Amino acid sequence: MGTLMWTAAGSLAAWLWLLLGQGFFWRTDVRLPSSRDPEVWPPVCVVVPARDEAAVLAASLPSLLAQDYPGRAEVFLVDDGSTDGTGPLARELAERHGGLPLTVASPGEPPVGWTGKLWAVRHGIGLARARGPEYLLLTDADIAHAPDSLRRLVAAARTGGFDLVSQMARLRVASGWERLVVPAFVYFFAQLYPFRRVGRRGARTAAAAGGCVLLRAEAAERARIPDAIRHAVIDDVALARAVKGGGGHIWLGLADRMDSVRPYPRLHDLWGMVARSAYAQLRHSPLLLAGTVAGLVLVYLVPPVALVVGVAGGDGVVAVLGAAAWLVMAGTYLPMLRYYRQPPWLAPLLPFTAALYLLMTVDSAVRHHQGRGAAWKGRTYARPDTVADEG
Structure with missing residues (x-):
């Protein structure tokens, strides 16, 4: 004893x-900071990497197209080699619902040293830069946004002088396993990356939630996003570290009106989500x-x-x-x-x-030692230190 x-x-x-x-870390009151509307709303481009997302796209993409943003905004959905009709469905949804202009593009297979998502993000950012946006909204294909989501993100970034504003969308909690595992997932994440420290200038803690990242375009160029993090499996944390390491001011908190529509009904589904990274x-x-x-x-x-x-x-x-x-x-x-x-x-x-x-x-x-690590939708990524650097 x-x-x-x-x-x-x-x-x-x-x-x-x-x-x-x-x-x-255990407090859940870190929400989007209070803000005021800018006199002139800056142009924004929304980049959505999507691979085999037809099952969730109808519940998420219309919410992006329906944003009531007062300034110029458009959406770029990058179809990352989908085999389920994600690209055609996106075009169909845009025709049916209208709203913000939508461009659907495909970059082809990622080269060695890139994850598929970041290769898609790179392609989307490249298309977006031709429009001269001040901000880029990087959001996943399974995230449903409230109509004022983009407006509130930009207002918070402008008011607080943030180079990166990220909200952790409320994940789906419907099945018994989701109730048991999902809140703990966010709890453990906050324990590793306390949100208050993330937003504190001078603190080393840096993190973001990949489902929703509003990024100042100038900060993205300064931090060489996404090239500098091209083989990162946990790309949201790597992105935040790159921006903060380059002198950027970042913020991370919980979302009130932004939800993930992706289901993880079985323990097997949740297990794969955690074990892959x-x-x-x-x-x-x-x-x-x-x-x-x-x-x-x-x-x-x-x-x-x-x-x-x-x-x-x-x-x-x-x-x-x-x-x-x-x-x-x-x-x-x-x-x-x-x-x-x-x-x-x-x-x-x-x-x-x-x-x-x-x-x-x-x-x-x-899984990693068996060569099956970091597997996602048909792709398996090697450890970064085993990939030849292509410059």
Whole structure:
């Protein structure tokens, strides 16, 4: 019991530090900053990379075309080698719904050293630059925007002097597995990249949510976006780091009226979403993997084990330490559950969800070592350090 007591004490100490010292990551009130409308609305180009997105496009693309933006804006959908009719469907939706002008283009297969999404983004930005936009909105094909989304993003960027404004869209939470896993996904992301630190000048923390990134065109050129991050699997974080590293001011927060319409109804679907990039997040390092596994065990799994073992073994100190750590854990998770409109009784289940994420992360490493890592829609990407640099 002595070892378990000290381990439980370490877990509680870790949770007290996370509660107070990790940028208040657990708070969900970081929303789009207050703003005022500019006197002249700058021109904006929207770039939508899309690969086999016919299943979700009808629920997302019309919302972009229907933006009530007062300035000049147009949409470029880049069909990244789709085989399901994504491009023709996009044109059909534009004819049916009208709204902002839509251009559908295809860049062909990406060259070695590029991910398909970033190659599509490069092509879209190239087309957009001919229109001379002040801002680029990079948004995924599964994101449905409220009619005032673009207006509010531009107003916030102008008012706050931001080079990058990113909102994390509210992911779909409908199936049982989505309720269990999705809010935790955002919670863990915020724990790694506390939103308050992202937006703080001088802070090293940089991140973005790839579903919605408003980027000043000048900042994109200065940071050589997307060429500088062309083989990044976790492209949103890499993009934010490049912009912030180049002296840009960035902001990241949760969205109120922007939703992902992509379903992940089964555990298999959610598992694939996490496992395809988890090991890349750890820079394909076995040492970082071992540290992550140990950290997840200490922080998320030790508290319930200590409580159960302490009660069963009659050790009140161990039980109290475990219960206290579990209580703090559940308390920090409640705001995210409220944001996703989920019942509070899911909070004590966070250790189980964390165990799933631990297994997904290990599986991600196994996949990479088997040559199946970073697989997405028929493509598998090599580790960046194994790709020849083409300049």
